[in-house]
Amino acid sequence: MAPWRALGRRRRDGVGSGSSMALGMEWLLRPWKELLPGLTTRALQRQYRYRCRHGPPHRAKRLLLSQLFQPLNLREDSVAGLESKPDDLTCKSQRLMIQAGLIHPSSPGCYYYMPYTVRAMEKLVKVIDQEMQAIGGQKLNMPSLSSAELWRTSGRWDLMGKELFRLADRHSKEYCLGPTHEETIADLIASQGNLSYKQLPLLLYQITRKFRDEPKPRFGLLRSREFYMKDMYTFDTCEEAGRQTYSLVCEAYCNVFNSLGFRFVKVQADTGSIGGSMSHEFQLPASIGEDRLMICSNCSFSANVETINPDQTDCPVCKGKLSETKGIEVGHTFYLGTKYSSVFNVIFHTAQNKPVLAEMGCYGLGITRILAASVEVLSTEDSIRWPTLIAPYQVCLIPPKKGSREEMGAMLMDNLYDSIVEAVPQIKGEAVLDDRTHLTIGKRLKDANRLGYPYVVIAGKKVFDNPPEFEVWNQNTGEIMFLTKEGVIDLLSKVQVP
Ligand SMILES: [Zn+2]
Numbered sequence: 001m002a003p004w005r006a007l008g009r010r011r012r013d014g015v016g017s018g019s020s021m022a023l024g025m026e027w028l029l030r031p032w033k034e035l036l037p038g039l040t041t042r043a044l045q046r047q048y049r050y051r052c053r054h055g056p057p058h059r060a061k062r063l064l065l066s067q068l069f070q071p072l073n074l075r076e077d078s079v080a081g082l083e084s085k086p087d088d089l090t091c092k093s094q095r096l097m098i099q100a101g102l103i104h105p106s107s108p109g110c111y112y113y114m115p116y117t118v119r120a121m122e123k124l125v126k127v128i129d130q131e132m133q134a135i136g137g138q139k140l141n142m143p144s145l146s147s148a149e150l151w152r153t154s155g156r157w158d159l160m161g162k163e164l165f166r167l168a169d170r171h172s173k174e175y176c177l178g179p180t181h182e183e184t185i186a187d188l189i190a191s192q193g194n195l196s197y198k199q200l201p202l203l204l205y206q207i208t209r210k211f212r213d214e215p216k217p218r219f220g221l222l223r224s225r226e227f228y229m230k231d232m233y234t235f236d237t238c239e240e241a242g243r244q245t246y247s248l249v250c251e252a253y254c255n256v257f258n259s260l261g262f263r264f265v266k267v268q269a270d271t272g273s274i275g276g277s278m279s280h281e282f283q284l285p286a287s288i289g290e291d292r293l294m295i296c297s298n299c300s301f302s303a304n305v306e307t308i309n310p311d312q313t314d315c316p317v318c319k320g321k322l323s324e325t326k327g328i329e330v331g332h333t334f335y336l337g338t339k340y341s342s343v344f345n346v347i348f349h350t351a352q353n354k355p356v357l358a359e360m361g362c363y364g365l366g367i368t369r370i371l372a373a374s375v376e377v378l379s380t381e382d383s384i385r386w387p388t389l390i391a392p393y394q395v396c397l398i399p400p401k402k403g404s405r406e407e408m409g410a411m412l413m414d415n416l417y418d419s420i421v422e423a424v425p426q427i428k429g430e431a432v433l434d435d436r437t438h439l440t441i442g443k444r445l446k447d448a449n450r451l452g453y454p455y456v457v458i459a460g461k462k463v464f465d466n467p468p469e470f471e472v473w474n475q476n477t478g479e480i481m482f483l484t485k486e487g488v489i490d491l492l493s494k495v496q497v498p
Helices: 003-008 019-035 041-054 092-099 115-134 148-154 182-191 239-259 339-344 367-378 409-423 441-451 485-492
Strands: 103-105 111-113 145-147 165-168 174-177 202-211 226-236 265-268 278-285 291-296 302-304 322-337 347-349 355-357 359-366 395-398 431-433 455-458 470-474 479-483
Touching: 092 103, 092 367, 111 115, 115 202, 115 226, 115 239, 115 367, 145 148, 148 174, 148 182, 148 339, 182 226, 182 339, 182 359, 226 239, 226 367, 239 265, 239 278, 239 322, 239 359, 265 291, 278 291, 278 367, 322 339, 322 367, 339 359, 359 367, 395 409, 395 441, 409 431, 409 485, 441 455, 455 485, 470 485, 479 485
Parallel strands: 265 302, 395 431, 395 455
Antiparallel strands: 103 111, 145 174, 165 174, 202 226, 226 359, 265 278, 278 322, 291 302, 291 322, 322 359, 347 355, 455 470, 470 479
């Protein structure tokens, strides 16, 4: 019998648990004992048997994949309805996110965001909060139910047409579910009668659910009817100050996309139904993008085709060649001037106590769209990749299959997990132990790929080396490393979590 099997076997005749057997096992246990100091060979055997009977100890402390609400769990045949409606899967991010159980379709254009997705979203929100607050942004929260009166005042109740989700309350008073909040914020600021020039610039933002009755919801979270957006509204004393604030917010947007590691372009854009005198879009180049962009090969000029003559091939700035690409719009900024402040009477008082209309800007970042766009542009055909900073979990640890030659590596994996969490505080809550040991390592590695952990650690054959080594996959670079426990801890200590 192989020694690693003898060790795990429960024998009532004393063979396999006595000292004679333990002596024979010394060669195998030596490196392990160095990692698990203070444990005698017998204690090690005892722990191993306990584990066989009751599963790993300290269950509550470790994040076990089997206990996470992750409906995939993770077999293709368990994804309900996928085979029956292949036409509904209109792009890579939608397909990958549904297959991995990250989102679950509810009604057309509406999704459940499952726990992994919400983790990524909360991290993205943190990244955005940091950038918005760095430029003086203050977070508030406005009602989603927006009264028709406000929209009639701006003239958009009719202008928005069928895009607005409209409803009436029990008194037949009309509302819409806000797709954007220019009217609402202008009404709020106007109601604060005594706004002073000393309080400006005022940068207010919220991150909330928005609603848009899309004629053709598609591409999963890229074009849904219910979505999360960060919308900021700014108020300034004059046009010059307003344009300065506009540049400041655009810079903050660049910081957000840079910290996520995106290749993006900022293009001149049409002001559409929002209005105003200047507008830019932040676009991620992608083949499924719905926007056509013209980019100059010579200078930084880039524009949405909507804003220029579609037949134009020369750059209006430097006469260089324009080339066309498609993009996913993830951010949009508008310089509004006094379009809304004049209608809602958003005034502030100058140093001479003179009432003056405030100059406004508005700025959107599609939160759920950025999540889907990340998956769209970074993933391969069958493996999700997240920007490391916002990945739902940073690392997945895969212990050996039950009954395999390396089975005892499971204890080393438990020890590694505990050591990581203890030594690297930011990884606490970021490490998942894939305890589905009835599955092969290969099967679980495939699942880990589909969920997109930046790092996967496997207890493979080298756990019997002295010192034991773990197989570490850096999913974003494709690199595979063999590292000791200290090596793994050192690697993970460099991981940033927002
Ligand atoms: Zn140019």
